[in-house]
Amino acid sequence: MSDEVLRQLDTLELKDQALNGSISGKSKKDVEHKTSIKPSNQLSSGLLGWYAACSSRELKEGTIHLFSMFNEPLVLYRGKDSQARCIKDLCPHRGASFLDGEVKNGELVCPYHGARFSSKGECTNLDRITCQHIVDTNYNNYAKKIHLYQYPCIERDGYIYIYYNGNAKTNLNEFEINSSLDDTLAESYGFLPSEYEFEEVVVDFKCDWARIIENHLDILHIFWVHGDTIPDKDVSRKVITSFNQAITRESRQIESKYNHKDPEKGEFITIKFIPPGRIMIYKGSPDTARYVQVLDHIPLAQNRSRVIVRHYRRFLKNKIFTKIFMFKNLQQRIFYKVFAEDYNILKTQTFNQQMGYIEKDNVKLLGEDKMVQYYWDWLQSALIKDNPWGLHPTTPTTNTVHLDRPMKYPPENPTLAIRNDQSIMLKLLIRALIPIGLLFLLI
Ligand code: FES
Ligand SMILES: [Fe+2]
Numbered sequence: 001m002s003d004e005v006l007r008q009l010d011t012l013e014l015k016d017q018a019l020n021g022s023i024s025g026k027s028k029k030d031v032e033h034k035t036s037i038k039p040s041n042q043l044s045s046g047l048l049g050w051y052a053a054c055s056s057r058e059l060k061e062g063t064i065h066l067f068s069m070f071n072e073p074l075v076l077y078r079g080k081d082s083q084a085r086c087i088k089d090l091c092p093h094r095g096a097s098f099l100d101g102e103v104k105n106g107e108l109v110c111p112y113h114g115a116r117f118s119s120k121g122e123c124t125n126l127d128r129i130t131c132q133h134i135v136d137t138n139y140n141n142y143a144k145k146i147h148l149y150q151y152p153c154i155e156r157d158g159y160i161y162i163y164y165n166g167n168a169k170t171n172l173n174e175f176e177i178n179s180s181l182d183d184t185l186a187e188s189y190g191f192l193p194s195e196y197e198f199e200e201v202v203v204d205f206k207c208d209w210a211r212i213i214e215n216h217l218d219i220l221h222i223f224w225v226h227g228d229t230i231p232d233k234d235v236s237r238k239v240i241t242s243f244n245q246a247i248t249r250e251s252r253q254i255e256s257k258y259n260h261k262d263p264e265k266g267e268f269i270t271i272k273f274i275p276p277g278r279i280m281i282y283k284g285s286p287d288t289a290r291y292v293q294v295l296d297h298i299p300l301a302q303n304r305s306r307v308i309v310r311h312y313r314r315f316l317k318n319k320i321f322t323k324i325f326m327f328k329n330l331q332q333r334i335f336y337k338v339f340a341e342d343y344n345i346l347k348t349q350t351f352n353q354q355m356g357y358i359e360k361d362n363v364k365l366l367g368e369d370k371m372v373q374y375y376w377d378w379l380q381s382a383l384i385k386d387n388p389w390g391l392h393p394t395t396p397t398t399n400t401v402h403l404d405r406p407m408k409y410p411p412e413n414p415t416l417a418i419r420n421d422q423s424i425m426l427k428l429l430i431r432a433l434i435p436i437g438l439l440f441l442l443i
Helices: 003-011 015-021 028-035 132-145 209-217 220-225 319-324 327-354 367-386 415-442
Strands: 049-055 065-069 072-078 084-088 102-104 107-109 153-156 159-164 197-205 243-249 254-260 267-274 278-282 291-301 304-313
Touching (some): 049 065, 049 072, 049 291, 049 304, 072 159, 084 153, 084 159, 197 327, 209 267, 209 278, 209 327, 209 367, 220 327, 254 367, 267 367, 304 327, 319 327, 327 415
Antiparallel strands (some): 065 072, 072 084, 102 107, 254 267, 267 278, 278 291
């Protein structure tokens, strides 16, 4: 584990726990026993563990980022020294949400009675929410009781990673961390993000989380669904092809290499699934690839999922050039279009799955679906082992306050895509007007 991660863990007092997923206060044997219960497919990680939950760019100082994991509402914010914190969205005074709360000088403020919480989660203005006699006689005891419920949280490579196990604690030292963050980081797979520039979009879907992962592991649909959108002559409906597939399963990843059947054409693409929620796509090897796509999948709730998509590139690194060519806007335009193309399929496929139609014998996985099959194998055993949807279950009578909130990003909310298109049009117009203006000046 790198120094930077250790330093951040140090401040969270979790360093001795997170190294290689070891557990504080337990013998190595206990740990080995716990982690040796692997699903049959060999991947050691289940559905609980480290997730890239938010991009660093999204988590602005002084703001509250509400999201959820497996139905449980959570909050991300920057506490003292800008350090990212992840807490359960529940004020320990009377159970209000921090929606409409604020962050002041690194302290989280509850919107109901104004309780303030330090970066460590302690209430710092108990005198505001309790009677004077408690303040006078029993202050310390009460201050300890009123404490935020937290999850371990580490910022790295421009992502906010959280360790999610569905059981937030007032004391981070009590966490049992059973998987190593290193196994999620791209650098552990030979890819150094610092050597690349990247474009990023975040997309929200009202559909099942696993269906999106499946979609990103599925190369067959790329030709058919995205053939007109992805700017690559080898990707089109006309050239739908099959590949020689070399697929491997190891303890921390499933990797599939797709080679063109024509040896002269070489490798088409490599896809890596890193549980629980990360996918990397590249050509060649990750350390030399010109272009690496990293997709992080966040299981917000049943029927609600978020994906952080990053395209890292070694080319066009000159910022002025990329500005002139509107590279960022044009890339975003492609991303938004690609995800919009998938959206109806994912929503209806989710329905079919929930109705029990996508069952063995009803659907037939074919040769090229091997990656999906391996993912299903892992998912099935991980769902049984971790039961993440059973940790914070909702019922038909549960208040839908969170589900009623609009989802933030395209394709569910097309505003950002429209704004991006308008920005492209405006920039094109300005570029067209400049030479005309210069001509006028010369005349
Ligand atoms: S519920 Fe948060 S301060 Fe009272
Ligand atoms: Fe797709």
